[in-house]
Amino acid sequence: MNVDTPMRSFEAEAPRKHGLGAYAACFRGIVWREVLRFLYQRERFFSALVRPLVWLFIFAAGFRQVLGVSIIPPYTTYVLYETFITPGLIGMILLFNAMQSSLSMVYDRxxxxxxxxxxxxxxxxxxLFSKLIGGVAVAVLQAYTFLLIAYFWDITPPWHGYLTVLxxxxxxxLMLGALALLMSSLIRQLENFAGVMNFVIFPMFFASSALYPLWRIREGSPLLYELARFNPFTHAVELIRFALYGEIGAKIDPTMTPVSAGISMDGVLIPLASGELLDLTHVVVVAGCTVVFLSAAVFAYNPSKGLIARRGGPGGGNAG
Amino acid sequence: MTTILSKEADGAAAHVPSADALIVNGVGHSFGDKRVLDNVSITVPRGAFTVLLGLNGAGKSTLFALVTRLYDNVSGEIRILGHDLRRKPTAALQRLGVVFQSRTLDSDLTLEQNLFYHAALHGIRKAEAKTRAVEALTTVGLADRAHEKIRNLSGGQARRVEIARSLLHRPALLLLDEATVGLDIGSRESVLSIVRGLVEREGMGVLWATHLIDEIAPTDRVVVLHKGRILYTGSVPGLLEVSGQPNIREAFRSMTGAKDTAEAA
Structure with missing residues (x-):
């Protein structure tokens, strides 16, 4: 039943070349949109801050006398429990922000x-990488705001720590954002996000060194200790902890005792030879996980290969 | 049968012979075992308003998802301005403007900020984006509301912003998927009039997906899509002639077997 219409021919368009300027404009636009949205959603900004502050002001104060923390690197003396969990709470900010971002992507889809x-x-x-960076920019803003408030709660890392933690x-x-990006491609509907809370956020956070040092976990449960050791979030928290105190890649002071110059990654205090660099395992693990998660997310969002295409595409299979 | 083969473009980048705005040739798509598009072939010439007419579930949105590369096209060929979408997606998507069926504006941002974001997605710098945003908003009659948030707009106004947004990167092909759904009569007419104006003034190729027969003008090109298959492609008089019916509604009913005219209002 088809009928022809005369075909019109035109000169074909030569494709516009996208130079570095175009890439930069695109990148800037995506990041700026994420930041703008965050700033406009004030309640999101405050709720993102309230969560770790409640932990700092209430939970940590309450448990200060219950949970003792011995001298472990990067701390060179006994520290209050509030000080110990601060890097963990920063990790919590990054984790929740990433998952919020994942939620936002499912909603966007x-x-x-x-x-x-x-x-x-x-x-x-x-x-996708630009969107990821946008989410990280928002998380970093939150983390620094938290550190500013924590400063007035006597959480006072060295001044250079504010730079080295960046x-x-x-x-x-990036690692947590890439994981969230991957998850956003796997979650089919917004309602499934409750499962993310139960199966990702809580296990990642609690089975890590965010709230207690690993050597304490090992005393209580060797199995949990093993899980926490292989939890990428543990490495992220420890990376933040060492960076906040300016210890990543630093030379060991030869006068330090073996105990104070050890590595705390798994809670085992390993003596280091004089002048040896501190362990960079955390950097390698976090960077490696970032690459793996991001590659998987890009694969999942690739229309020719990924999971999105098989499941009906971004947009939830609106195949009208 | 419309000839829609095009062997140009990618092989000889400097001497591409010619191209319609859109060529879809032998495209199919399935969700699992369900075949939703089968051997679909259409062309959208520049300077023509082409209506993709089909009932809900005919496969219009799936076709749009394939043309915009949201879904991967594994069978057949899709060319935008002569560029193969699979082989050269960046070149193909550069001059494509899309208005999706569901609203895609960010309600927390202003009209201008939404447009700047879209401009950035096409690599347009801020200074240039400002000029283009004013032009595009003027085209849709919303220049005076550039600094208002999207959430303050009516459905029809938001649709007009989406059209303005789709024009920012100066596309040669515009796809609109059920762009008037949910709008009142005045807003529908306004949106249609803006898009038809673009075809006349800018020579843009438009593919307008709808199930509303009264949106078709006698001079439009019509593609009838039903259950994933193309039943007709050509002019409105041709449609009436082929179907032997006195009007488009009856022609559509006779072709698709739609019993209830409400299905294709």
């Missing part, structure tokens, strides 16, 4: 906003 990103004429890996925050934020 359901409402279709994610489509505008995915049909942009740039490589999809670049678009790359650790970015790297840890």
């Amino acid at each position: 359901e409402t279709g906003a994610m489509r505008t990103l995915l049909v942009a004429p740039f490589p999809r890996s670049f678009l 790359p650790a925050l970015v790297l840890s934020g």
Whole structure:
């Protein structure tokens, strides 16, 4: 029943070249949108801060006398429990922000906003990475705001720690953001996000060194200790802890005792030879996990290979 | 049968012979065992308003998802301005503007900020984006509301912003998926009039997916899609001639077997 209409021919368009400036504009636009949305959603900003502050002001104060922390690197003396859990709470901020971002992507996919990103004429890996960086920028803002408030609660890392913690925050934020990106491709509906809380956020947070040192966990449960050792979030928290105290990659002071110059990654205090570099395991693990999670997320969002295509595509299978 | 083969473009980048705005040739798609598009072939010339007419579930949105590369096209070929979507997605998507069926604006941001974001997604710098945003909002009659948040707009106004947004990168092909669904009569007419104006003034190729027969003008090109298959492609008079029916509604009913006219209002 088809009928022909005359075909019109035109000169074909030569593709526009996307130079570095175009990539930079795209990157800036995506990051700026994430930051703007966050700033406009004030309640989200405050609730993101209230969560770790409640832990700091109430939980930590309450448990100060119950949970003792011995001298472990990077601390060179006894520290209050509030001081110990501060890096863990920063990790909590990054973790929740990443999951919030994942939730937002599932929502975007359901409402279709994610489509505008995915049909942009740039490589999809670049678009997703830019979105990831946008989420990390928001998380870093939150972390520094938390550190500022914590300062007035006598959580006072060395001044240089505020600078050295920045790359650790970015790297840890990237890892957790990449995991969230991957999860957003796996979650089919917004309602499934409750499962993420139960099966990802809580296990990751509690089975880590965020709230207690690993050597204490080993005393209580060797199995949990093993789980926590292999939990990437543990490495993120320890990376932040050491970076906040300016100890990543630092030379060991030869005058330090073996006990105080050990590595706390798994709670076993390993004596280091004089002048040896501190362990970079945390950096390697966090960076490695970032690469793995991000690659998997890019694969999942690839229309020709990924899970999204098999399950009906971004937009929730609105196949009208 | 419309000839829609095009062997140009990718092989000889400097001397691409010619291209329609959109060529879809022999495309199919399945969700699991369910075949939702089967051997679909259509062309959208530049300077033409092409209506993709089909009932809900005909496969219109799936076709849009394939043309925008949200789904991967594994059979057949899709070319936008002569560029193969699979082989050169970046070149193909550069001059494509899309208005999706579901609303995709960020309600927390202003009109201008939404447009800047979209401009950035096309690599347009801020200074240039500002100029283009004013132009695009003027085109849709919303320049005076550039600093208002999207949440303050009516459904029709938000649709007009989405059209403005889709024009920012100066596309040669515009896809609109059920763009008037949920709008009142005045807003529908306004949106249609803006898009038809773009075809006349800018020579843009438009693919307008709808199930509303009264949105079709006698000069439009029509593609009838039903249960994933193309039943007709051509002019409105041709449709009436082929179907032997006095009007588009009856022609559509006779082709698709739609019993209830409410299905294709």
